[in-house]
Amino acid sequence: MKSEARAAVFVPHLGCPNDCVFCNQRAIAGVTVPATPDDVRIAAERVRNAGADNAEIAFFGGSFTAIERGYMRLLLEAAKRELEKGGFSGIRISTRPDCIDAEVLGELKAAGVTVIELGAQSMRDEVLVKSGRGHTSEDTRRASALIKAQGIRLGLQMMTGLPGDDDEGALYTANELVKLAPECVRIYPTVVLKNTALADMYASGEYTPQTVGEAVSLCVRLVRVFDGAGVKIIRLGLQRTESCENDVVAGAWHPAFGELVYCELKYEAMRRYFAENPPERGGEYAVSCGSAGVSLFVGHNRRNFARLGDEFGITMKTDVSGAFPEGTVRRI
Numbered sequence: 001m002k003s004e005a006r007a008a009v010f011v012p013h014l015g016c017p018n019d020c021v022f023c024n025q026r027a028i029a030g031v032t033v034p035a036t037p038d039d040v041r042i043a044a045e046r047v048r049n050a051g052a053d054n055a056e057i058a059f060f061g062g063s064f065t066a067i068e069r070g071y072m073r074l075l076l077e078a079a080k081r082e083l084e085k086g087g088f089s090g091i092r093i094s095t096r097p098d099c100i101d102a103e104v105l106g107e108l109k110a111a112g113v114t115v116i117e118l119g120a121q122s123m124r125d126e127v128l129v130k131s132g133r134g135h136t137s138e139d140t141r142r143a144s145a146l147i148k149a150q151g152i153r154l155g156l157q158m159m160t161g162l163p164g165d166d167d168e169g170a171l172y173t174a175n176e177l178v179k180l181a182p183e184c185v186r187i188y189p190t191v192v193l194k195n196t197a198l199a200d201m202y203a204s205g206e207y208t209p210q211t212v213g214e215a216v217s218l219c220v221r222l223v224r225v226f227d228g229a230g231v232k233i234i235r236l237g238l239q240r241t242e243s244c245e246n247d248v249v250a251g252a253w254h255p256a257f258g259e260l261v262y263c264e265l266k267y268e269a270m271r272r273y274f275a276e277n278p279p280e281r282g283g284e285y286a287v288s289c290g291s292a293g294v295s296l297f298v299g300h301n302r303r304n305f306a307r308l309g310d311e312f313g314i315t316m317k318t319d320v321s322g323a324f325p326e327g328t329v330r331r332i
């Protein structure tokens with residue numbers, strides 16, 4: 001199997017003029033050291049030395065083309081130097097939809113940027129306004145078209161549980177993002193962090209966050225939309241970081257959120273099988289899976305097998321022999 005790797009450089013948008021209600025960049029501004037060209041070189045060398053088959057240099061932080069232009073160029077030049085040394089297939093950045101125009105795209109392309117991820121967050125304008133995003137759904141459509149016209153690969157990010165949003169709104173957003181034909185998406189349930197406007201809205205009762213369970217159920221439906229359209233989901237839920245662990249006030253935070261969603265999808269598939277093929281009560285059944293998939297079928301804390309047992313009166317086991325295709329259920 002081919003190995004993939006990213007030389008990741010975090011570029012916080014210090015002094016960002018926007019007011020996204022969920023963002024705590026301002027709170028961390030005083031303690032965050034801006035990434036330097038040397039950080040790019042060090043991150044690239046580390047990944048190059050590890051010898052991955054497919055490696056990218058990736059600038060994370062969400063506002064790459066909104067940072068001070070001279071600083072952006074310094075980072076890009078450093079990344080381009082690393083590209084020229086070899087070992088990397090390209091550069092990935094993420095930015096806001098309203099910070100993309102033909103001029104900056106030309107600079108990015110010349111520097112070797114191959115993937116741009118846009119923080120769309122929602123395609124409902126009233127949700128974007130309530131969330132203080134400062135851009136519209138039309139900005140996302142326009143920027144996506146410009147990126148694709150430049151021959152740069154497109155990634156899109158969306159959030160669930162934003163102020164004013166609901167399940168139907170999130171499904172609408174997913175379907176609108178599919179129309180923009182991205183190569184990949186990231187889905188982030190909203191998490192209320194300390195020192196944010198959202199934390200104040202939560203404290204005053206103005207905002208009710210999604211629970212983990214609600215976000216999992218919704219994301220199961222979103223996964224089906226993107227899978228059905230052939231769009232790769234490269235992230236589900238916030239990455240586990242020290243900041244998350246310490247700063248979460250409320251919302252759909254779970255360190256293994258993506259796994260919860262994929263466990264639920266496996267549960268639904270097995271449940272559907274037994275609904276269509278009623279099992280013998282008291283019987284033992286096995287589901288075939290590779291050893292890597294065992295935890296997904298069994299479920300978090302064996303929850304999937306426990307629920308099937310309660311509902312159908314059966315005992316479930318896994319079969320990792322490889323004798324049957326993954327997901328095959330049979331009586332044992």
Ligand code: SF4
Binds near residue numbers: 016017019062063
């Ligand atoms: S999330 Fe919003 S407020 Fe935070 S850095 Fe990005 S654009 Fe600025």
